[in-house]
Amino acid sequence: MPTxxxxxxxxxxxxxxxxxxxxxxxIAEEHSIVLVLTGELKVIQSQKTYVCGAGQALLFPRNQLxxxxxxxxGGAPYKAIVVQLxxxxxxxxxxxxxxxxxxxxKPDHIISLPNSPLLDSFFNSILPYFELEYKLSQDLSxxxxxxxxxxxxxxxxxxxxILSDFSExxxxxxxxxxxxxxxxxxxxxxxxxxxxxxxxTFKRDFKKAFSMTPQKWLTKKRLELAHYxxxxxxxxxxxxxxxxxxxxxxxxxxxxxxxxxxxxTELRQQNAML
Numbered sequence: 130m131p132t133x134x135x136x137x138x139x140x141x142x143x144x145x146x147x148x149x150x151x152x153x154x155x156i157a158e159e160h161s162i163v164l165v166l167t168g169e170l171k172v173i174q175s176q177k178t179y180v181c182g183a184g185q186a187l188l189f190p191r192n193q194l195x196x197x198x199x200x201x202x203g204g205a206p207y208k209a210i211v212v213q214l215x216x217x218x219x220x221x222x223x224x225x226x227x228x229x230x231x232x233x234x235k236p237d238h239i240i241s242l243p244n245s246p247l248l249d250s251f252f253n254s255i256l257p258y259f260e261l262e263y264k265l266s267q268d269l270s271x272x273x274x275x276x277x278x279x280x281x282x283x284x285x286x287x288x289x290x291i292l293s294d295f296s297e298x299x300x301x302x303x304x305x306x307x308x309x310x311x312x313x314x315x316x317x318x319x320x321x322x323x324x325x326x327x328x329x330t331f332k333r334d335f336k337k338a339f340s341m342t343p344q345k346w347l348t349k350k351r352l353e354l355a356h357y358x359x360x361x362x363x364x365x366x367x368x369x370x371x372x373x374x375x376x377x378x379x380x381x382x383x384x385x386x387x388x389x390x391x392x393x394t395e396l397r398q399q400n401a402m403l
Contacts, residue, residue, distance in 0.1 A: 146199045146207040160214040161189045168207030171198035175309040186242040194313040300325035304338040311350040314374045366393035
């Protein structure tokens with residue numbers, strides 16, 4: 130499933146999926162604005178799923194776990210522009226503003242941005258940059274990021290509490306976090322970081338909470354979710370294996386049969402006969 134990215138600078142990226150259907154896990158280390166140019170972007174989070182079509186924009190707050198499903202639509206491939214609001218640019222921006230730095234109102238989801246002539250004008254001004262035969266200067270790139278921040282502040286009066294928060298994840302309830310986010314196929318180090326722990330402390334606390342290793346528990350929970358999707362919701366195995374946290378279908382099918390005694394395809398066939 131090849132993808133192509135054109136980078137004029139680290140903060141501004143044009144991405145194009147050349148395949149019809151493409152999945153990826155995402156944990157944004159910086160706040161990011163994504164505008165879908167063509168195709169469709171499906172964002173799956175623990176509590177909600179978003180479907181974003183051409184012309185729609187989303188703000189991804191940093192440290193949010195998401196599964197991204199990028200697909201062609203109307204004969205057009207998935208294309209998008211991603212603008213990262215890096216912490217160094219945000220710090221420099223807010224040093225000039227009388228906005229108290231706060232850690233309240235941290236979002237637990239992505240934010241749909243409203244249609245706006247300001248956003249349209251901003252992204253239209255970026256498109257010609259990808260035709261340049263030379264690298265966009267760092268100064269101009271940062272000016273565009275500052276423009277994006279200013280536009281966001283005009284569209285959402287509460288956005289400062291998100292963008293001006295530079296705190297790291299604090300130690301949170303590990304069991305509650307994992308129960309909400311087990312379907313995301315992330316490295317164990319990321320789970321540890323997001324719960325405010327070192328990897329060693331995470332594994333120790335996990336064993337206390339669940340009486341088994343993280344990997345065994347994750348596999349069990351993901352297979353149980355897959356079984357529910359197949360038996361109760363009538364989903365196709367090929368449509369769910371990635372959403373429940375498996376990287377490829379063959380591994381999913383093998384683990385499912387080992388755990389339940391029958392393959393996901395056999396389960397779906399049995400249900401169809403009832």
